[in-house]
Amino acid sequence: xxxxxxxxxxxxxxxxxxxxxxxxxxxxxxxxxxxxxxxxxxxxxxxxxxxxxxxxxxxxxxxxxxxxxxxxxxxxxxxxxxxxxxxxxxxxxxxxxxxxxxxxxxxxxxxxxxxxxxxxxxxxxxxxxxxxxxxxxxxxxxxxxxxxxxxxxxxxxxxxxxxxxxxxxxxxxxxxxxxxxxxxxxxxxxxxxxxxxxxxxxxxxxxxxxxxxxxxxxxxxxxxxxxxxxxxxxxxxxxxxxxxxxxxxxxxxxxxxxxxxxxxxxxxxxxxxxxxxxxxxxxxxxxxxxxxxxxxxxxxxxxxxxxxxxxxxxxxxxxxxxxxxxxxxxxxx
Ligand SMILES: Cc1ncc(C[n+]2csc(CCOP(=O)(O)OP(=O)(O)O)c2C)c(N)n1
Ligand SMILES: [Mg+2]
Numbered sequence: 064x065x066x067x068x069x070x071x072x073x074x075x076x077x078x079x080x081x082x083x084x085x086x087x088x089x090x091x092x093x094x095x096x097x098x099x100x101x102x103x104x105x106x107x108x109x110x111x112x113x114x115x116x117x118x119x120x121x122x123x124x125x126x127x128x129x130x131x132x133x134x135x136x137x138x139x140x141x142x143x144x145x146x147x148x149x150x151x152x153x154x155x156x157x158x159x160x161x162x163x164x165x166x167x168x169x170x171x172x173x174x175x176x177x178x179x180x181x182x183x184x185x186x187x188x189x190x191x192x193x194x195x196x197x198x199x200x201x202x203x204x205x206x207x208x209x210x211x212x213x214x215x216x217x218x219x220x221x222x223x224x225x226x227x228x229x230x231x232x233x234x235x236x237x238x239x240x241x242x243x244x245x246x247x248x249x250x251x252x253x254x255x256x257x258x259x260x261x262x263x264x265x266x267x268x269x270x271x272x273x274x275x276x277x278x279x280x281x282x283x284x285x286x287x288x289x290x291x292x293x294x295x296x297x298x299x300x301x302x303x304x305x306x307x308x309x310x311x312x313x314x315x316x317x318x319x320x321x322x323x324x325x326x327x328x329x330x331x332x333x334x335x336x337x338x339x340x341x342x343x344x345x346x347x348x349x350x351x352x353x354x355x356x357x358x359x360x361x362x363x364x365x366x367x368x369x370x371x372x373x374x375x376x377x378x379x380x381x382x383x384x385x386x387x388x389x390x391x392x393x394x395x396x
Pocket of ligand 1: 127204206208233238
């Protein structure tokens with residue numbers, strides 16, 4: 064596939080993520096789903112990097128990577144089923160919202176403690192290397208996750224084992240209300256890779272082409288046995304941390320958001336290359352609006368919801384006594 068056709072594909076998914084994210088945010092505000100973590104502003108970092116993944120590779124994410132899951136092949140129906148926690152949700156409503164994943168797509172649902180999955184991601188990459196399998200791993204994280212002990216464990220283990228993994232840190236400047244200046248005294252996040260013996264680089268996360276090229280190079284290196292790379296993508300969290308957050312209480316930097324919008328930037332670049340125009344844009348936006356509203360109507364209507372006793376299933380082959388006690392108590396309520 065030529066670079067322009069890859070970029071067009073990337074653009075389509077970024078646009079779908081934008082439209083879907085806006086719709087989800089609005090239904091959350093109407094009380095139709097539980098809490099939601101929006102992704103607007105960070106599509107340029109997450110979608111292009113996911114395009115370097117092959118079928119047998121693995122994707123690990125946090126919660127703001129809606130576009131990465133769409134790029135990996137998770138359908139809009141499954142995205143919404145997860146948020147409604149209905150019976151079509153692959154985890155049957157037992158995961159926190161935004162914890163998307165799919166076993167067949169090697170897309171691993173996230174864990175709530177920040178960074179907890181990073182050592183697991185490195186383990187998967189190391190295992191693939193030991194077994195002489197071709198697979199690589201893409202692991203997303205936020206700037207806040209770089210203070211978690213699991214991040215350092217993962218970076219160290221990845222460096223020592225030359226694991227085929229690409230860490231993509233979305234540095235959006237905030238960990239809820241904590242600015243990145245209070246997160247680390249390092250000159251950058253990228254520089255941290257040096258201490259663990261591998262390459263770290265910074266890229267403009269609003270520039271989809273830059274992220275695409277940096278990720279492609281990092282994956283080529285990993286596939287050739289060159290080990291890990293840490294990519295720090297400088298992004299902009301355009302919305303609140305989550306629907307339970309009010310950024311007006313701690314943030315005043317919203318003025319220049321339009322220039323940073325990665326969807327607009329990629330669109331303008333495709334238009335200037337002559338491979339996209341207003342007519343294409345209108346047609347595709349309409350198509351996605353319809354896709355999203357039809358899927359929403361389908362997923363919201365699915366009843367009955369999974370029974371609450373399901374939360375005790377699929378973990379132990381025989382339920383331990385303490386869980387049995389909790390389950391009995393719950394069913395009495
Ligand atoms: C170990 C742990 N500490 C704290 C939290 C609460 N928490 C949830 S999200 C978050 C901020 C993470 O920020 P960052 O990694 O920068 O990701 P972003 O939300 O900016 O995408 C925090 C502190 C948590 N989930 N796990
Ligand atoms: Mg952050």
